Amino acid sequence: MAEFDFIAWLRARTPADxxxxxxxxxxxxxxxxxxxxxxxxxDMLMDGTDFHVAEVGPRLAGRKAMAVxxxxxxxxxxxxxxxVVSVALPQSKGRGFGEELYVGIREVxxxxxxxxxxxxxxxxxxxxxxxxxxxxxxxxxGPVLRSGAKPGDWVMVTGPLGGSILGHHLHxxxxxxxxxxxxxxxxxxxxxxxxxxLAADLNHVLKESRCGAVLVAEAVPISPTAHELSRTSGKSPxxxxxxxxxxxxxxxxxxxxxGERLLRDQPxxxxxxxxxxxxxxxxxxxxAGGERRPLAPTGWVxxxxx
Amino acid sequence: MAEFDFIAWLRARTPADxxxxxxxxxxxxxxxxxxxxxxxxxDMLMDGTDFHVAEVGPRLAGRKAMAVxxxxxxxxxxxxxxxVVSVALPQSKGRGFGEELYVGIREVxxxxxxxxxxxxxxxxxxxxxxxxxxxxxxxxxGPVLRSGAKPGDWVMVTGPLGGSILGHHLHxxxxxxxxxxxxxxxxxxxxxxxxxxLAADLNHVLKESRCGAVLVAEAVPISPTAHELSRTSGKSPxxxxxxxxxxxxxxxxxxxxxGERLLRDQPxxxxxxxxxxxxxxxxxxxxAGGERRPLAPTGWVxxxxx
Numbered sequence: 001m002a003e004f005d006f007i008a009w010l011r012a013r014t015p016a017d018x019x020x021x022x023x024x025x026x027x028x029x030x031x032x033x034x035x036x037x038x039x040x041x042x043d044m045l046m047d048g049t050d051f052h053v054a055e056v057g058p059r060l061a062g063r064k065a066m067a068v069x070x071x072x073x074x075x076x077x078x079x080x081x082x083x084v085v086s087v088a089l090p091q092s093k094g095r096g097f098g099e100e101l102y103v104g105i106r107e108v109x110x111x112x113x114x115x116x117x118x119x120x121x122x123x124x125x126x127x128x129x130x131x132x133x134x135x136x137x138x139x140x141x142g143p144v145l146r147s148g149a150k151p152g153d154w155v156m157v158t159g160p161l162g163g164s165i166l167g168h169h170l171h172x173x174x175x176x177x178x179x180x181x182x183x184x185x186x187x188x189x190x191x192x193x194x195x196x197x198l199a200a201d202l203n204h205v206l207k208e209s210r211c212g213a214v215l216v217a218e219a220v221p222i223s224p225t226a227h228e229l230s231r232t233s234g235k236s237p238x239x240x241x242x243x244x245x246x247x248x249x250x251x252x253x254x255x256x257x258x259g260e261r262l263l264r265d266q267p268x269x270x271x272x273x274x275x276x277x278x279x280x281x282x283x284x285x286x287x288a289g290g291e292r293r294p295l296a297p298t299g300w301v302x303x304x305x306x
Numbered sequence: 307m308a309e310f311d312f313i314a315w316l317r318a319r320t321p322a323d324x325x326x327x328x329x330x331x332x333x334x335x336x337x338x339x340x341x342x343x344x345x346x347x348x349d350m351l352m353d354g355t356d357f358h359v360a361e362v363g364p365r366l367a368g369r370k371a372m373a374v375x376x377x378x379x380x381x382x383x384x385x386x387x388x389x390v391v392s393v394a395l396p397q398s399k400g401r402g403f404g405e406e407l408y409v410g411i412r413e414v415x416x417x418x419x420x421x422x423x424x425x426x427x428x429x430x431x432x433x434x435x436x437x438x439x440x441x442x443x444x445x446x447x448g449p450v451l452r453s454g455a456k457p458g459d460w461v462m463v464t465g466p467l468g469g470s471i472l473g474h475h476l477h478x479x480x481x482x483x484x485x486x487x488x489x490x491x492x493x494x495x496x497x498x499x500x501x502x503x504l505a506a507d508l509n510h511v512l513k514e515s516r517c518g519a520v521l522v523a524e525a526v527p528i529s530p531t532a533h534e535l536s537r538t539s540g541k542s543p544x545x546x547x548x549x550x551x552x553x554x555x556x557x558x559x560x561x562x563x564x565g566e567r568l569l570r571d572q573p574x575x576x577x578x579x580x581x582x583x584x585x586x587x588x589x590x591x592x593x594a595g596g597e598r599r600p601l602a603p604t605g606w607v608x609x610x611x612x
Binding site: 021022025026027028029030031032033034035036037038039040041042043044046048049072073075076078082084085086087088117118119120122124125126127129131133134135136138143145146147192193208 | 327328332333334335336337338339340341342343344345346347348349350352354355378379381382384388390391392393394423424425426428430431432433435437439440441442444449451452453498499514
């Protein structure tokens with residue numbers, strides 16, 4: 001890891017974590033041994049693709065870069081532990097720009113007790129690029145994979161979907177606590193976070209699980225922003241809920257018995273768990289007004305356009 | 307981690323590793339628990355800064371991105387285990403460009419039994435950016451830090467230095483095996499890899515160890531490329547050996563007894579270990595022709611220019 005002002009700056013602001021043996025400043029960070037399986041995920045975000053930094057500023061860009069990775073750990077029902085961050089800063093920006101970026105990164109990391117243990121800060125003539133790698137630990141129940149869904153499972157989701165582009169994608173709270181609470185309350189067969197869109201991400205689960213699913217249009221919880229966006233987009237609110245990306249809610253499958261219990265008990269404070277469909281032998285389809293038709297993994301809209 | 311062709315491509319080419327429970331393709335990779343302290347390092351390389359991809363091609367860029375990280379694990383005398391890779395590919399390039407990049411990454415990873423367990427592959431309007439995060443394990447002797455040098459220690463180096471820009475920085479083999487062999491043969495007090503330049507990197511060690519060092523000009527092993535570069539650069543070969551970056555040799559300190567034994571036994575096949583100086587109470591200086599003068603951390607040249 002290259003030396004840079006930010007490493008010292010970061011080190012001064014990193015609270016002592018007993019799991020961190022050696023923090024930023026050496027050639028590598030050293031973490032205490034992991035007694036459980038180690039979860040590792042990485043996401044790289046680029047200006048102009050994942051955010052427009054001129055509009056949203058570096059703090060929200062940093063926030064999102066950390067949050068999307070924590071969402072991946074949540075999707076496995078893991079506990080996030082530590083992170084390393086590599087950054088290419090635009091040369092045209094000053095030190096304050098980089099500091100604001102790190103403030104955003106740390107805000108989300110602190111919320112979940114994640115230590116930023118190292119990094120590599122660079123500047124160049126190009127646009128802002130942030131890559132975050134997060135390490136987590138599986139709980140005693142083990143990680144929840146994409147591959148465990150079975151025909152007959154209920155398909156459930158943690159919150160309303162669609163219209164994330166209006167702001168949610170920058171401000172969302174990764175569903176780390178929710179995933180742990182659900183994992184404790186029920187035997188989660190398969191799980192994923194909604195980053196590409198409900199239909200697309202559910203399709204990833206179905207592919208890995210070698211089964212299908214039927215979603216019920218009336219059961220899909222639609223966010224107020226999906227309704228708002230629908231007024232100008234020419235798409236229905238349901239189109240947005242099925243096709244929009246970056247909701248970062250959790251989609252998971254459970255046995256009907258567990259599903260009924262989750263619906264009744266609602267074990268996650270402040271988050272309403274909904275049943276949106278059921279797993280079947282094969283295919284992905286949508287039931288609307290009693291009629292069933294195929295649902296393209298890219299969502300309802302794309303299919304209509306075909 | 308985003309879905310992309312390359313993840314499937316990578317998965318098909320990743321040999322089975324018993325430590326990898328879940329490889330690329332899920333929300334996070336899952337590694338078996340680590341019974342030893344975990345080493346984590348990240349480096350981000352950018353086109354135009356760390357290489358010129360139009361000149362060297364994507365394979366050598368990928369090679370370097372993995373090798374610089376393995377060099378950081380070597381600097382702690384650790385065993386590299388796994389890596390994740392995030393990439394921003396230029397949109398103007400085709401799929402072959404990305405594949406070549408991954409071929410370079412895997413070439414070096416395979417050489418050291420490192421599994422590439424996950425990644426995030428993106429494309430954008432900007433230049434090539436590659437960020438690699440490597441996880442390693444400390445050996446039973448523990449990681450070698452920068453902070454353990456003591457006055458009286460010998461300062462030693464694994465190979466000749468200088469002129470890396472002529473090609474070595476793209477083709478070097480990270481000193482992973484050498485570090486492990488040295489760590490087994492002697493009690494390494496402190497170690498670092500030469501990435502910023504001998505004087506600069508030794509200075510990092512001295513700062514963390516709160517001591518100083520005197521280097522002996524005649525003892526510094528100078529690479530043939532330092533001589534070659536010197537013919538046109540206006541600097542002496544020694545200037546290059548002290549100031550050039552990216553040699554990726556190891557600089558370490560040991561007790562005089564261990565140092566004498568290493569010099570005599572030369573425990574690393576094919577690599578000559580040299581004594582280049584000794585640690586003292588404070589300051590960094592260079593002894594040349596019996597005369598001692600301060601050595602700037604940026605190297606000899608910079609000091610002459612002041």
